[in-house]
Amino acid sequence: VNYARYLSRAAGTMQESPIRKMGTVTARIPDLISFAPGYPAPDTFPWDDFREITGELLGAREGTTLQYGPTRGFRPLLDAIRAVLRGRGIDAALEDLLITTGSQQGLDLVARVLLDPGDVALVELPAYTGAIAAFRNVQAELRGVRQEPDGIDVDDLDRVITRVRAEGKRARFLYLVSNFQNPTGLLLAGDKRRRLLEAADRHDILLVEDDPYGDLYFPDAAEASDTRPIKADDHEGRVLYLSSFSKTLAPGYRIAWIAAPPELTAKFEVAKQAADICTGALDQRVVWQAIERGVLAAQGPRLRAVYQHKRTVMERALRQHLSDLLTWPDPRGGFFIWVTAPPEIHTDTLLERAIRHQVIFVVGSAFFVDRTGANTLRLSFSAPTPERIEEGVRRLSEALREELDHLHQEVGPVGAGGGTRGTGTPRG
Amino acid sequence: VNYARYLSRAAGTMQESPIRKMGTVTARIPDLISFAPGYPAPDTFPWDDFREITGELLGAREGTTLQYGPTRGFRPLLDAIRAVLRGRGIDAALEDLLITTGSQQGLDLVARVLLDPGDVALVELPAYTGAIAAFRNVQAELRGVRQEPDGIDVDDLDRVITRVRAEGKRARFLYLVSNFQNPTGLLLAGDKRRRLLEAADRHDILLVEDDPYGDLYFPDAAEASDTRPIKADDHEGRVLYLSSFSKTLAPGYRIAWIAAPPELTAKFEVAKQAADICTGALDQRVVWQAIERGVLAAQGPRLRAVYQHKRTVMERALRQHLSDLLTWPDPRGGFFIWVTAPPEIHTDTLLERAIRHQVIFVVGSAFFVDRTGANTLRLSFSAPTPERIEEGVRRLSEALREELDHLHQEVGPVGAGGGTRGTGTPRG
Numbered sequence: 043v044n045y046a047r048y049l050s051r052a053a054g055t056m057q058e059s060p061i062r063k064m065g066t067v068t069a070r071i072p073d074l075i076s077f078a079p080g081y082p083a084p085d086t087f088p089w090d091d092f093r094e095i096t097g098e099l100l101g102a103r104e105g106t107t108l109q110y111g112p113t114r115g116f117r118p119l120l121d122a123i124r125a126v127l128r129g130r131g132i133d134a135a136l137e138d139l140l141i142t143t144g145s146q147q148g149l150d151l152v153a154r155v156l157l158d159p160g161d162v163a164l165v166e167l168p169a170y171t172g173a174i175a176a177f178r179n180v181q182a183e184l185r186g187v188r189q190e191p192d193g194i195d196v197d198d199l200d201r202v203i204t205r206v207r208a209e210g211k212r213a214r215f216l217y218l219v220s221n222f223q224n225p226t227g228l229l230l231a232g233d234k235r236r237r238l239l240e241a242a243d244r245h246d247i248l249l250v251e252d253d254p255y256g257d258l259y260f261p262d263a264a265e266a267s268d269t270r271p272i273k274a275d276d277h278e279g280r281v282l283y284l285s286s287f288s289k290t291l292a293p294g295y296r297i298a299w300i301a302a303p304p305e306l307t308a309k310f311e312v313a314k315q316a317a318d319i320c321t322g323a324l325d326q327r328v329v330w331q332a333i334e335r336g337v338l339a340a341q342g343p344r345l346r347a348v349y350q351h352k353r354t355v356m357e358r359a360l361r362q363h364l365s366d367l368l369t370w371p372d373p374r375g376g377f378f379i380w381v382t383a384p385p386e387i388h389t390d391t392l393l394e395r396a397i398r399h400q401v402i403f404v405v406g407s408a409f410f411v412d413r414t415g416a417n418t419l420r421l422s423f424s425a426p427t428p429e430r431i432e433e434g435v436r437r438l439s440e441a442l443r444e445e446l447d448h449l450h451q452e453v454g455p456v457g458a459g460g461g462t463r464g465t466g467t468p469r470g
Numbered sequence: 471v472n473y474a475r476y477l478s479r480a481a482g483t484m485q486e487s488p489i490r491k492m493g494t495v496t497a498r499i500p501d502l503i504s505f506a507p508g509y510p511a512p513d514t515f516p517w518d519d520f521r522e523i524t525g526e527l528l529g530a531r532e533g534t535t536l537q538y539g540p541t542r543g544f545r546p547l548l549d550a551i552r553a554v555l556r557g558r559g560i561d562a563a564l565e566d567l568l569i570t571t572g573s574q575q576g577l578d579l580v581a582r583v584l585l586d587p588g589d590v591a592l593v594e595l596p597a598y599t600g601a602i603a604a605f606r607n608v609q610a611e612l613r614g615v616r617q618e619p620d621g622i623d624v625d626d627l628d629r630v631i632t633r634v635r636a637e638g639k640r641a642r643f644l645y646l647v648s649n650f651q652n653p654t655g656l657l658l659a660g661d662k663r664r665r666l667l668e669a670a671d672r673h674d675i676l677l678v679e680d681d682p683y684g685d686l687y688f689p690d691a692a693e694a695s696d697t698r699p700i701k702a703d704d705h706e707g708r709v710l711y712l713s714s715f716s717k718t719l720a721p722g723y724r725i726a727w728i729a730a731p732p733e734l735t736a737k738f739e740v741a742k743q744a745a746d747i748c749t750g751a752l753d754q755r756v757v758w759q760a761i762e763r764g765v766l767a768a769q770g771p772r773l774r775a776v777y778q779h780k781r782t783v784m785e786r787a788l789r790q791h792l793s794d795l796l797t798w799p800d801p802r803g804g805f806f807i808w809v810t811a812p813p814e815i816h817t818d819t820l821l822e823r824a825i826r827h828q829v830i831f832v833v834g835s836a837f838f839v840d841r842t843g844a845n846t847l848r849l850s851f852s853a854p855t856p857e858r859i860e861e862g863v864r865r866l867s868e869a870l871r872e873e874l875d876h877l878h879q880e881v882g883p884v885g886a887g888g889g890t891r892g893t894g895t896p897r898g
Contacts, residue, residue: 043707045733048642050608053583055738059743065540084533092536093528106510108520108722112493127792141722143571146747154607155481175744179582180478214476250474287863294536296571296753305473315487316603322750323722379758 051159052181054106060408061171067402077403077432080224080377081425085250087292088337095331099324111323113315115141115299116332119330120417123299126342129187131258131274132283137304142310143321143322144255145286145298149176149217149315150283151310152300156214156270157182162206166194166217168409168418170224173217173252182413187216191371193230194218199444201243209459215248217280221256221374225409225420229264229374235272236290242280244401254298257342260350262443269375279303287329289377290341295325349377349424356423361433367442378426380406382417383442392445399444479587480609488836489599495830501738502852503862505831508652508805509853514776515720516765525760527752539751541743543569543727547758551727554761558684559702560711565732566738571728571749574713577604577645579727579738579745580678580710584642585610590634592644592675594622596808596837596846598652601645601680612839615644619799622646624665631673643676643710647686649697650804653848657692657802663700670708677709682717682726685770687803688778697803707731715757717805718769723753777805777852780859784851787863795870802896805852808834810845811870817847820873827872830864 046054064078099107114120119138127134142148157163159181163424165173167186177184187207188198206213216238220230230238241247248271256269274285286298288342300310314320332338338389356379360368370381383389389405396402406418421438425429492506527535542548548567556561570576577600585591587609593601595614605612613634616626627644634641644666648658658666670677677700684697701711714726728738743749760766784807788796798809808833817833824830834846849866851859854888 043676043731045731048584048734049737050582050584050586050589053588053737053741056583056737056740056744058740059541062541062743062747081538084531087533087536088533089528089536093525096524096528097521099526100517103512103517105515108515108517108720109508109509110716110721112497113487113490143746147745150745154478155484155737156476156478158478158480161478172744172747179741179744182495188541217660237538248471271499288538292536296746296750303471303473306476308476309481309484310482313481313607315490315744316484316600317575317578318571318724319490319600320724322724322753325750325753371687427493 053181053455055181056179057172057175058434059175061404064402064404067397070079071397071400073400075333075401075426075430077401077421077423077434078424079425080422082289082293083348086341087161088332088341091337092328095328095335096324098333099327101442107324107327108321109182110327111320113311113320115139115321116326118324119326122330122333127301131270132301135304136299138301138307140300141299141321141326142298142305142314143318143437144288144293144296145225145252145284146172146176146418147314147317148298148300149173151313153180153182154176154313155306155309156248162211163214164199164202164213165411166218166223167412168225168415169217169411170219170252171408174411177217178271183211185213186411188313189223189226189228191228192369193220193223193234194238195227196234196241199241203247213245213247215250217250217252218244219252219255220272221253222258222373222378223377224255225378225404225406226371227264227373227376227378227388228371229268232268232270235270238272238277239275239278239280250284251281252284255376256285257290258345258349258377260373261346261388262350263372263374273301282306285406287338288339290345291329291332291391295329296327297321300341317331339412350356353379355428355431356435359432363435363441365438367446377422379421381419381421384446385417386449389416389417389443392442394417395445396438396441399437399441401434401441413421447454472595472826472829477801480607483609484607485603487599487603492830492832494893495825499825499828501828502642503829503854503858503865505849505851505854507860508850510717510721511776511853512568514769514773516760517770518754519721519760519763519765521583523756523763524752524785525717527755527759533597535631535752535755537751539748539754541739541748543567543752544758545746547754550761554881555729559698560729562729563732566729566735566736567571568728568742569749570726571746571849572716572721573680574600574604574723575742575745576712576726576728576743577601579603579681581608581610581888582741583734583737584676590641592627592630592641593818593839594646594651595840596653596834596843597645597682597839599836601701602837603777605645610637610784613641614839617654618649619656621651621656621662622666624662624669627666627669631675640676641673643678644652644670647680647683648700649681650686650806652683652804653806653832653834654808655797655804655806656799657696663698664703666700667703667706671706675708676798677713678712679709680712683713683804684713684806685718686773686777688781688801689774690778691800691802700763701729710734712864715766718766719757719760719772723748723757725753776820780856781807783856783859784849784863787860791863791867792870795874805850807849807851809849811847812874814877815844815870817845820847820870823873824866824869827865827869829869831866847865868877877887
């Protein structure tokens with residue numbers, strides 16, 4: 043059987059996630075230090091609380107705890123999420139909300155409900171690969187908008203939208219991570235949030251605001267008010283807001299949500315019915331109880347301290363070992379440091395060498411929809427211990443210096459050859 | 471904002487699940503007896519085993535237990551599933567397997583990887599609504615194949631495929647539930663399984679075999695060998711096999727799997743990366759341990775006895791209250807009795823009356839892709855207790871008799887009117 047003949051056009055172009063691909067490497071290489079996936083630190087998971095909560099839930103033998111549940115989500119969890127959102131300045135009605143099986147499902151539902159093949163979705167340069175994949179899998183066309191040190195360049199957004207319109211196409215939405223962006227770690231400035239709402243209105247597009255990291259600001263560099271979601275000031279109903287408990291409680295519970303205009307949420311719900319019927323009933327109840335019992339609230343300060351410290355350790359190591367070669371914006375929260383290497387470096391080649399040095403990262407080009415970023419890379423400091431972060435940066439430094447030596451050796455003979463050509467030695 | 475303008479073509483045609491819709495009714499009506507969703511009986515869930523297993527897993531504080539995991543699935547669970555499949559006569563390699571977030575996700579992945587808009591998928595008449603929705607959501611065209619008392623009519627399959635080809639289209643696959651079909655409860659005969667494999671080869675189509683109920687045969691009417699999956703004799707690689715732990719352990723853990731030719735499984739994996747990254751890590755470990763510790767094996771005989779008894783209770787009640795009005799094939803396993811009412815009954819109208827009598831079912835027309843089945847309905851006996859089953863059938867009988875009275879009253883005057891017309895009373 044020739045299976046290629048059976049594939050849909052979408053399947054024909056689907057590409058493996060560059061982050062997921064690193065998982066195979068991790069499994070293969072002993073003593074590997076991974077700066078690749080944006081995994082939260084498992085020692086921050088509230089294990090004992092989870093054990094207690096789960097024991098009580100299963101002990102109660104309440105049938106619905108392990109049954110199929112409503113596609114919208116478990117009502118008490120939805121109510122608890124409304125309270126979480128109020129804490130972020132967002133006044134969401136019950137009908138705005140849908141529980142999703144991780145935020146990745148939210149992105150997939152957004153793609154399927156809002157994009158036809160050939161439709162244009164706008165994303166940041168660089169943008170989160172999971173969003174890129176979800177939008178590409180419905181055969182949308184992606185256009186990138188530049189970022190500045192304080193987040194997306196709103197003037198460039200205007201230009202890109204105008205260009206798209208000139209081609210006779212319509213940009214449906216701008217997808218962005220407003221707080222501690224994936225992959226750059228950038229925090230979108232407050233005035234830009236307002237300008238984005240105006241731009242969305244002016245251009246008649248929607249904003250898909252993905253906010254998994256908002257709670258994880260670093261107290262030495264930002265405060266809660268800096269992370270106020272765009273959605274909080276969305277009076278026109280243009281913002282679809284996605285968030286998750288994967289970074290604040292644990293990703294093993296696949297619990298996230300969308301808050302969107304109710305007309306759209308209703309469509310997301312119908313799409314979810316055919317995607318996985320419902321999100322796990324027990325997982326939803328565990329998260330609900332973690333909120334009710336104050337576990338989530340207690341995680342905030344703890345996680346901010348842990349990740350701020352890891353960032354400090356990684357930045358210190360980078361300055362110590364690599365400040366002559368790499369540049370990066372200081373992250374004010376989140377999981378990532380976004381690194382630019384010298385222009386002659388191709389980070390996909392560097393990655394192969396890094397693997398030999400038992401350290402990995404995600405190549406920056408994976409995050410760019412315009413095929414740029416060849417000399418960039420994303421380092422995630424969230425999962426490894428401080429000791430492993432230091433050791434990993436040391437290994438990265440070795441790999442990078444070796445790669446540069448190798449390039450200069452290569453350039454040497456080529457340069458000499460060029461010199462030979464330059465001298466105009468006659469052929470015959 | 472006019473959100474309708476933002477919807478994709480797919481979203482524009484997405485329809486709410488008729489089964490899920492009943493959930494809203496259930497929540498609204500007090501003392502309702504629901505024969506609507508195919509929910510397993512929660513008192514059969516191995517609560518104590520789950521509590522013990524989960525306590526140990528969380529107590530061990532092993533980071534990966536609550537972390538993101540490989541998209542393919544947790545390796546020890548994949549190995550355990552291989553053993554489960556061997557017990558069903560299927561020799562699956564590791565590379566054939568993908569864990570899915572419930573079988574509904576498997577259907578969704580099948581749809582996205584194998585169907586383009588306008589492609590033809592073949593389904594049974596009647597067919598599982600979740601499959602219909604998944605295939606329709608990628609804008610496929612669905613064609614129905616008739617069923618006989620021993621399952622799908624292979625001659626009709628030939629005719630339908632020939633007709634599709636004559637239209638210049640190609641049928642990609644036949645989707646079917648081989649064991650105790652949803653919604654009819656029918657068991658596909660052994661010789662038809664062989665003939666289907668031949669037909670798939672002859673017509674160059676794939677078979678999507680969905681088998682959630684195979685373990686739930688009724689010992690008084692069938693035996694394990696009757697449920698041998700088509701996949702077990704698939705030497706050409708034409709069968710994509712889906713199964714689940716939702717009916718044998720609990721649906722609250724969203725754990726199911728696909729076993730398919732590795733070229734296709736690889737594509738399903740990439741599609742799943744963008745759909746939800748991975749299935750819940752803890753859920754996968756709980757199911758793995760439930761298999762390892764013999765919990766799953768112990769469930770089999772217990773569940774067969776429980777559901778056989780509930781079937782007996784429902785059939786007895788139907789015979790007692792409704793044998794003059796309804797017909798149904800005796801199910802030999804599974805969760806459902808498929809009922810045909812007198813031809814003048816429209817079960818969507820009957821449902822409204824049934825709700826007033828505090829009993830619900832799923833209207834049969836929802837399962838037909840050819841707009842037939844107006845006088846059919848699906849009764850699920852799996853979740854209610856025997857007492858509630860008896861009471862529910864009694865209520866259904868009241869509702870049906872009331873509906874028939876109502877129809878005859880309507881028909882009465884109309885009949886009289888007709889008679890008047892018949893007598894040819896002159897107008898003037």
